[in-house]
Structures are given as C-alpha cells and as structure tokens.
Amino acid sequence: MDNYWAEPDRGEANRVFAALADPTRRAVVHRLGAGPGTVSELARDFPIALPSFMKHLRVLETSGLIRTRKTGRVRSCELNRERLALVDDWLAAQRRSWEAHTDRLQAFTEERP
Amino acid sequence: MDNYWAEPDRGEANRVFAALADPTRRAVVHRLGAGPGTVSELARDFPIALPSFMKHLRVLETSGLIRTRKTGRVRSCELNRERLALVDDWLAAQRRSWEAHTDRLQAFTEERP
DNA sequence: CCAATAGTTATCCATAAAGCTAAGTATTGC
DNA sequence: GCAATACTTAGCTTTATGGATAACTATTGG
Numbered sequence: 559m560d561n562y563w564a565e566p567d568r569g570e571a572n573r574v575f576a577a578l579a580d581p582t583r584r585a586v587v588h589r590l591g592a593g594p595g596t597v598s599e600l601a602r603d604f605p606i607a608l609p610s611f612m613k614h615l616r617v618l619e620t621s622g623l624i625r626t627r628k629t630g631r632v633r634s635c636e637l638n639r640e641r642l643a644l645v646d647d648w649l650a651a652q653r654r655s656w657e658a659h660t661d662r663l664q665a666f667t668e669e670r671p
Numbered sequence: 672m673d674n675y676w677a678e679p680d681r682g683e684a685n686r687v688f689a690a691l692a693d694p695t696r697r698a699v700v701h702r703l704g705a706g707p708g709t710v711s712e713l714a715r716d717f718p719i720a721l722p723s724f725m726k727h728l729r730v731l732e733t734s735g736l737i738r739t740r741k742t743g744r745v746r747s748c749e750l751n752r753e754r755l756a757l758v759d760d761w762l763a764a765q766r767r768s769w770e771a772h773t774d775r776l777q778a779f780t781e782e783r784p
Numbered sequence: 785c786c787a788a789t790a791g792t793t794a795t796c797c798a799t800a801a802a803g804c805t806a807a808g809t810a811t812t813g814c
Numbered sequence: 815g816c817a818a819t820a821c822t823t824a825g826c827t828t829t830a831t832g833g834a835t836a837a838c839t840a841t842t843g844g
Contacts, residue, residue: 572694579692580832581685584761591768598790610833612792617831631790631841639769646762648697652755655704693802711820721821723803730801744811744820 570622574644577621582606583614587623587637594636683735687757690734695719696727700736700750707749 577583582604589600601611615635618624622641626633690696695717702713714724728748731737735754739746 569694571697575688575697576692579689581682582832584684584688588765588768591765592772596790606832607834608791609793609835613832628791631839633791637769642762642765645758649755649759649762652701652704655701656750656752659705695802709820719802720804722805722823725822726802741821744809746821 570641571644571648573621574623574641575648577617577623578645580614580617582611583618583623586614586618586635587642590624590635590637594634597633597635600635683754684757684761686734687736687754688761690730690736691758693727693730695724696731696736699727699731699748700755703737703748703750707747710746710748713748 578587585603586600589595589603597612597615598608600615601608604611615624615626619626619635623638624635625638626635628634691700698717699713702708702716710725710728711721713728714721717724728737728739732739732748736751737748738751739748741747
C-alpha cells in the first residue's frame with residue numbers, strides 16, 4: 559500500500575477524481591468535449607448562479623482537467639484531454655494488478671492440479 | 672445537456688465517482704484488486720480508526736464498487752469489477768463525443784479547403 | 785462617454801464528509 | 815460459560831463543499 563496518505567490533497571490523481579465527483583463538473587467536461595466555450599456560454603446550461611458555477615470551473619482548472627484563457631472581458635475554457643487520460647491510466651493500473659493476481663492464481667492451480 | 676440534475680445524488684455513476692474521490696477508498700479498491708479480504712485485514716493498512724474505515728467500506732458498497740458478505744463474525748469484501756467498468760464507459764463516451772466533434776471539424780475543413 | 789456585458793470578489797449559510805471515542809452485539813476458541 | 819475477537823452503532827467535532835447574494839472591476843458597442 560506504500561503510504562498513500564503521504565499526499566493529503568495535493569496529488570494530481572486526487573484532484574482529478576475529486577473534480578469528477580460532482581455531476582455539474584462532469585457535465586462541463588462532457589460539454590467541453592464538443593469544443594471550447596466561454597464562461598457564460600457554458601453557464602447557460604446550468605440552473606445555478608454564475609459565481610457558484612465559476613467555482614466549479616476553478617476546481618476543474620486546478621485539477622488540470624480544463625485550461626482557460628481570458629481575452630478582453632471573455633474567458634474561454636477548453637478540455638485538457640491528457641488529464642482525463644490520467645483516470646484511464648488509474649483504471650488500467652487496477653486492471654493490470656487484477657490480471658496479475660488471476661495469473662498467479664492460475665499458475666498456482668495449474669501447477670498442482 | 673438533457674437535465675443532468677434530475678439525479679440529485681442517486682444515479683449510479685454519481686455514486687461511483689464520488690466513492691473514487693477519496694484516496695483511502697481508491698486504495699481499498701486497489702488492494703481488493705489483489706483478491707478479497709476481511710474488514711480488519713483491509714483496515715490494517717490504514718492509519719484511521721476502524722469505525723471511520725467502515726464508513727469508507729459502506730460508501731464503496733453502496734456505490735456498488737465492492738460487494739461484502741458476513742460469515743459468522745467476519746465480513747469479507749471483494750471488488751466488483753463491473754462497476755469499475757462504468758467509469759471506463761463514461762471515459763469512452765467522452766472520447767467518442769470528442770472524436771465525433773473533431774470528425775465534423777475535419778469534414779468541414781476538408782469540404783472547404 | 786456611458787450603459788450594457790462578462791467576469792470576479794467577498795461573505796455567508798446549510799449540509800455533507802471524514803475523522804474520533806465509547807459503548808454495544810454477535811461469534812468463536814478454549 | 816466466558817474472554818477474546820470482529821465488527822456495529824451512536825453521538826460528537828471539524829472542515830470542506832455547493833449554493834446564494836451583493837457589490838465591484840474591467841471591456842466593449844453605440
């Protein structure tokens with residue numbers, strides 16, 4: 559288990575998973591999959607106040623899942639697919655460890671029938 | 672965006688993502704990838720009190736990520752890989768929608784060079 | 785220039801989350 | 815049967831999260 563708690567809250571994966579835990583934020587990620595958008599463009603689809611929505615954007619940004627950039631008075635947001643891949647990687651790691659386990663189990667049962 | 676907020680907190684995906692948001696719970700999932708274990712066996716690896724740890728197990732169980740079963744005084748836990756696949760599915764859906772978008776974009780740019 | 789637009793900051797509030805201790809309930813080994 | 819084992823339940827505390835409002839700071843478009 560090699561002391562996982564060494565990362566209290568920093569830790570990339572941690573922030574990414576935490577960001578995806580909220581349905582609003584997952585919806586934003588989904589929406590940004592269809593291309594970039596400005597803050598108010600994105601906010602239109604959600605039944606919450608702008609400042610509340612902005613908080614979600616900030617969480618997404620500090621998690622690295624989105625990147626934003628302000629031009630004039632408009633802030634544009636876009637998805638950062640690499641960060642999403644991080645989740646993929648974690649999943650793959652679980653799968654690998656699971657497979658390794660069943661492999662060992664198989665080897666064992668095959669050795670002594 | 673078809674009103675995502677119709678699901679306040681029930682909603683399978685929601686609970687799965689929320690469950691994975693905590694590092695302790697992710698570590699448990701990881702550990703269970705190497706095969707089932709009893710509550711105290713699992714708890715040994717973590718620096719928190721047993722009741723606190725049990726809460727995590729309950730969250731994991733109600734999310735469907737693990738299944739548990741009590742035999743005598745011992746409760747055994749095992750990973751439910753299908754639920755983990757749900758995350759995979761979500762990721763795949765994002766990728767699909769992203770690809771669809773870039774495809775349309777490509778088609779457009781190719782049509783009018 | 786000035787009004788509308790697009791964010792941003794600052795507070796505040798309610799609830800949920802993660803942790804703890806203490807005490808309780810079954811099971812099991814001797 | 816009785817002590818140790820293996821959880822469970824109950825209650826409490828602290829902090830984080832998700833939401834709101836009000837007021838503020840740029841940028842435009844006309």
